[in-house]
Each structure stands twice: as structure tokens, then as C-alpha cells.
Amino acid sequence: MSDRAPRLGDVIDDYCPRCRLLLNHDVTSLFEGEVAKVTCRTCHNAHDYRHAQVPPKRRSKRNDKKSLMEQVLASMPKPPEPPPAPPAPARKKRDLWAEVERIRAQKKG
Numbered sequence: 732m733s734d735r736a737p738r739l740g741d742v743i744d745d746y747c748p749r750c751r752l753l754l755n756h757d758v759t760s761l762f763e764g765e766v767a768k769v770t771c772r773t774c775h776n777a778h779d780y781r782h783a784q785v786p787p788k789r790r791s792k793r794n795d796k797k798s799l800m801e802q803v804l805a806s807m808p809k810p811p812e813p814p815p816a817p818p819a820p821a822r823k824k825r826d827l828w829a830e831v832e833r834i835r836a837q838k839k840g
């Protein structure tokens with residue numbers, strides 16, 4: 732993307748494994764014109780440049796997050812559930828038959 736070579740001290744976005752966030756980093760090491768190492772400007776943790784790639788989340792953490800979500804949901808009052816599909820009311824059925832009878836009567840007449 733950038734058409735100028737990175738330099739030491741440049742501020743670039745990268746993923747900090749300690750903060751577990753995409754944050755501003757100082758370029759602290761270069762290798763063949765490419766950023767090799769960076770230092771997180773938030774926690775000052777130096778690590779290899781990760782090309783701003785956020786690693787896939789670990790399954791265990793995902794489960795923790797899900798269980799937390801479930802806990803939150805469980806602690807909340809449940810919304811009233813919609814009633815199950817009601818059986819066809821007898822009155823409506825009768826009305827339908829009455830309608831059929833009325834149409835038949837019209838056809839006859």
C-alpha cells in the first residue's frame with residue numbers, strides 16, 4: 732500500500748499480542764526494507780511485526796465468551812414467548828363453511 736519504505740520510528744498499525752488489539756506501534760527493527768520488529772505504543776511490548784494480522788481467536792476463549800454471554804442471557808428475564816400455533820378456532824372454520832355455502836348458493840342462484 733505505502734509507496735515509501737518504512738523507517739525506524741515510524742508509527743504503524745499492528746496487532747499487539749499483549750494488548751490483544753490492533754494498536755499503534757513504533758517500528759524498532761527493519762530487515763531488507765521491511766518492518767521486522769515493532770513496539771506497542773500502549774504497553775511498550777516489542778514483538779515481531781505481524782503485518783496488522785489479527786490471529787484467529789482461540790477456541791477456549793471463544794467458549795468462555797459464549798458461556799459469559801449465556802450467563803448474561805440467563806440472568807435476564809425471558810421475554811414472553813409467543814403462544815404456539817393455535818388450533819384452528821371452530822368459529823373460523825364455521826365461517827369458512829358458511830362462506831362456501833354462500834358461494835354455492837350464489838352459483839345456484
Ligand SMILES: [Zn+2]
Pocket residue numbers: 747748749750751754771772773774775776
Ligand atoms: Zn500492547
